[in-house]
Structures are given as C-alpha cells and as structure tokens.
C-alpha cells in the first residue's frame with residue numbers, strides 16, 4: 633500500500649513537472665493588427681495586457697524599423713499599454729544589436745532608413761553614420777524618403793564589400809487604401825544592382841529578433857507564446873522558434889486563410905482578438 637502510494641505520488645510529481653515545464657512564462661505580442669490598427673486601439677487589449685502582466689512576462693515585437701524602442705514605449709502608452717524599452721524588440725534595435733554582436737562598436741555604417749533606425753545604430757553600437765562612400769556596413773530598413781542618391785551610395789558600398797543587413801524583407805507596407813513598397817522592396821533594388829542578397833535579415837519570419845528578446849529575458853521558446861496577425865510572417869516565425877503560435881483576426885489574416893495556409897504557417901490557436909489571449913492559453 634505504501635509502495636502503491638509512493639508510485640502514485642511519483643506519477644503526480646512527474647505530471648506536475650511536465651506541466652511546469654510547459655507552463656507559459658511569457659506572451660509576446662506583435663503590435664500592428666494585434667494591439668491596434670493604425671491609430672485605432674483594438675477594444676479590450678490594453679486591459680487584457682494588464683491582467684496578463686500579473687501572471688506572465690509580457691513582451692512586444694515588431695518588424696517595423698522606422699521607430700526606436702523608446703518611440704514604441706511612447707506609442708504603446710497612447711493605447712494605455714505600459715511597457716519598458718527592454719520589453720520591446722524592433723527590427724531597428726535588432727539591426728543595431730546584430731552589428732554590435734558581429735562587428736563591434738564604432739563602425740562606419742551607411743543607413744537607408746528612418747530616424748528610429750539611425751537612433752538605434754548610434755545609441756546601441758556607437759556607429760559613425762556616413763552619408764556616402766566608405767561604409768563597412770550597409771543597413772537597410774523602410775525609408776519613406778529614399779532617393780536615387782541613397783540607393784547609389786548603398787550600391788557602391790555593397791559593391792566594395794560592405795556587410796549587407798536588412799531589417800525585414802516585407803515586400804509591402806499595408807496602408808489604409810492598399811499597399812506601399814516595404815523595406816524588402818527597397819532592398820530588392822540593391823539586390824538587383826549588386827547581385828548580392830542580404831547577409832542577414834533580422835526581422836520576422838527570421839527567428840533572430842525573437843531569439844534575442846527571449847534570451848534577454850531568460851525565457852525558453854517552448855515556454856512562450858507569440859500572438860500575431862500574419863500567417864506567413866508571425867505564425868511561421870513562432871512555429872520555427874518552437875513557441876505556441878496564436879493568430880488573431882483583427883489584422884491581416886482572415887479566418888478563411890487559416891485552412892489555406894501551408895503547414896509551417898498554421899497557428900496552434902485562432903482567436904477573434906488579443907483581448908482573449910489569457911483564457912485561451914490557460915493562464916487564467
């Protein structure tokens with residue numbers, strides 16, 4: 633009887649350990665299409681994030697390279713979401729982190745990109761941003777003021793052997809009425825001109841950004857969920873990283889798209905909105 637009880641206890645402990653091992657420690661949110669759409673907050677999401685914070689680590693990740701992490705902290709606060717810069721990962725910060733990790737500080741960098749990317753490069757890597765010729769590294773992100781002169785300088789630097797770092801390969805930028813060219817489209821000009829592909833793409837669906845964010849917060853991918861609105865970008869990255877993948881229908885993907893998605897892009901869970909994440913993930 634004694635032995636039987638011990639065995640039963642042992643089994644319970646094993647189950648408990650297995651449960652703890654798979655218990656979620658963090659929920660990572662994509663931003664546009666998940667927390668808000670353009671300038672419109674998605675109802676109930678800010679409240680849900682406050683509740684989640686009492687149970688798990690809440691983190692934020694975006695492919696957008698036009699803003700710095702500090703910009704996003706301000707942006708999120710406009711929607712009633714409180715975040716610290718260390719809880720936010722952007723592809724602008726990701727590019728800077730990659731440069732610092734692989735090339736060190738104080739390098740000459742040519743940037744096609746907006747202020748957020750330039751700020752992160754200077755703050756995080758102490759980069760000397762050059763206007764034209766002579767850069768060792770070319771970093772490319774979305775640049776809504778891109779000019780032929782900038783593309784020419786980037787081409788010259790790349791042709792001379794500079795490293796080629798791309799913030800994200802998004803072909804398009806969703807707009808209120810249709811699409812505009814994304815940073816992937818800008819990079820394609822350089823790819824055609826130089827015959828070179830980027831040495832690294834830090835943004836989703838690459839797992840570089842999420843890997844760094846989870847590493848910084850000491851969270852294993854198997855103990856984290858990612859909430860996003862795009863199948864071939866967000867769900868692909870989450871599945872590749874080994875996270876629980878949660879698709880919300882407040883952004884790009886529609887319910888009918890899920891059945892048509894390839895296996896690598898299928899979500900584990902589909903929700904009408906991120907306001908329902910905590911219950912759906914069994915957090916409370």
Ligand SMILES: [Mg+2]
Nearest residue numbers: 662664665861
């Ligand atoms: Mg999105």
